[in-house]
Amino acid sequence: MHILILGSGGREHALVWKLSQSTAVKTIFLAPGNGGSCQEQKVINVDLNIADFPALVKFATENEVRPRSPRSARS
DSSP states (O other): OEEEEEEOSHHHHHHHHHHTTOTTOOEEEEEEOOTTGGGSTTEEEOOOOTTOHHHHHHHHHHTTOOOOOHHHHHO
């Protein structure tokens, strides 16, 4: 599974840290990320403007990131 998280703060870093421990997760993209987050396993900081929705959709499509919600993950 590929995941895209938007943000650059401590909360986002905590999310990627925990998600990176899952064997189901292959790659975590963090836009725009921060200096510490790129040191986590499976995490790649990407230079995307989080307000540029067309660019986010293009990136997600090209990198096989699929929309998910907690409800869809259970089914």
